[in-house]
Every structure is written in C-alpha cells, then in structure tokens.
Amino acid sequence: MVTTPTVAGREATEPLGIVSSQVAFGMNVFRDIFAGVRDIVGGRSDAQQKVFADSRKAAFDELMIEAGRLGADAIVGVDLDFTELSGGGKGGMVLVVATGTAVKLVAVPEAA
Numbered sequence: 001m002v003t004t005p006t007v008a009g010r011e012a013t014e015p016l017g018i019v020s021s022q023v024a025f026g027m028n029v030f031r032d033i034f035a036g037v038r039d040i041v042g043g044r045s046d047a048q049q050k051v052f053a054d055s056r057k058a059a060f061d062e063l064m065i066e067a068g069r070l071g072a073d074a075i076v077g078v079d080l081d082f083t084e085l086s087g088g089g090k091g092g093m094v095l096v097v098a099t100g101t102a103v104k105l106v107a108v109p110e111a112a
Contacts, residue, residue: 001060001075001100012103016070020099021062024085025055026092051094056080059098072102 006012059080067075078100085093 001064001078003078005077007074007076007105009108010074010105011108012074012076013106014104016067016072016102016104018099019063019066019070019072019075019102020097021059021066023055023058023062023096025051025058025094025096052082052096055082055094055096056098059096063098063100067100067102070102071104073105074103075100076103077101 063075063078078098081097083095083097085095
C-alpha cells in the first residue's frame, strides 16, 4: 500500500479497480471531556490521537481486504480523509475514508 502512483522496482500490469473503505469511530464522552481540559491547558490529546490512529488502522485493514478480494498485489495512490460527523466540534463520530487503486504487479528487470 503506497500513496505514490507506482511501487519501486515493480510495474503495475493491470489495474483491478478502485478500492475504498469507510470506518466510523465514536468519540467517548469521558475522553472528550479530558480532551477539552487538555485543549484548555495546552498539550496533545492522547485519547483523541488514539481514536484517529485506531480508525486509520481499521480503514487500511479493510482496504487491504477489499484489494485482496480482487486478487491485487498492491494498492497505489492511497488517499486518507478524516471527517467529523455531528457534534459541532464537541465530539461525536470520526469518519475515515481510505481509497486507492488495486493493481497486479510484476518485477522490473534490473538494467545491466
């Protein structure tokens, strides 16, 4: 899985299609309260960062599963978007959308 359009040392021989995954994670009320306190006194919100990290991992895992169903060797051009759903800045849900192109790969012969 790469964000670039190609994989180093490999050539995409067949695009299999666009793959995507969507994951929605709820923000815990108590985590939101502590994150709000942290925002007031400064510093990073570990609880919210964990939600983002967990949701990103889940989206990537699902993306790989979808590409595997197509028989892909790789996913190129991966893009990741985070969106807050409801809550007006006070928590709610985090939606993570991952997209990319599933491809078949072959090794590129090394130049002599």
